[in-house]
Amino acid sequence: MVLLAPTNNLETSNYQLTFWWEMQQDALGYRLQVVSTDFSNIQKLILDTLVKKDKFTYTLDPGKYQWRVRAENGSSQTSYTTQSFIVHPSSLTNNVIQLTSPTNNFFTSSPDVKLEWLNLFGATQYRVQLDNQNFIDENNLVLNVTTTNLSFLKTLSKEGNYQFRVRGESTTENSKWSVVRNFSYDATPPVQVKLTAPLNNKTVAKPVQLTWNSITDAEKYELIVYQSDLTTLYSTSYPMLLTTNTYTFNAGDSNEVIGWKVRAIDKAGNKGSFSDLFSFTIQ
Secondary structure, eight states: OOEEESOTTEEESOSEEEEEEOOOTTOSEEEEEEEEEETTEEEEEEEEEEESSSEEEEEOOSEEEEEEEEEEOSSOBOOOEEEEEEEOOOOGGGOBOOEEESOTTEEESOSEEEEEEOOOTTOSEEEEEEESSTTSOTTSOSEEEEESSSEEEEEOSSOEEEEEEEEEEOSSOBOBOOOOEEEEEOOOOOOOOOEEESOTTEEEOSSEEEEEOOOTTEEEEEEEEEOTTSSSBSSTTOSEEESSSEEEEOOOOTTOEEEEEEEEEETTOOBOOOOOOEEEEEO
16 A cells, blocks of 8 residues: 555644545555554554545544555455654644534435534534525524534524534634535425326337436436236335336236336435326236
């Protein structure tokens, strides 16, 4: 493994560091471990995580650390490569809060949203701001509170798009604001799907192209296909999730009756009502 940053024996006053390494051709993931002070004298395990990409960002307290990475796939792994670094105490004003949850552009159907972030050394409290107007007017925010915790649970009263940010505060100074993350609260299910082909009770030849109208806010569709009694699932393949508004059905025997219906699911996980139940007969 080739480690790129932080470089070996780096000394920094930045609490937030991005660990970066060169990717391996056959690797499925990378095992990243961070300890204080070093792996021969572990005082505290800071990180032990499997990363899919070549970078991982984390916020640390001042101290001496070692970090190491190995590449892994399903059956083997490389040896670890290890480097050391030191984080020196610094002013809050030079540092920034790292948000952990929710992820950027997250969609939820629940009004209860838990905002979370990592500890920032030197902060005695955290200012949490939530808005739906991109913080244009700081005197008229959805939420503007302080807490000593590393999370805050907010119950939203309106659907829509929201932005949140956090900064650390002490009695004498404030950290930089975190990056702004966006999320959406959507509790409204998509409209009912309308099946378009084949028409109900038609006799058709295989393969049968099942189609339905496209729903604007649908991320995917749930298709259910039934046997001739119109209640028993045709096979264990159903229900089936699809990202398009069409599906090719190529099973069934001549004169067999097939039933089917579809509903839309949006990004927040809201499920619309099922379409009417249609049936067709295999020619």
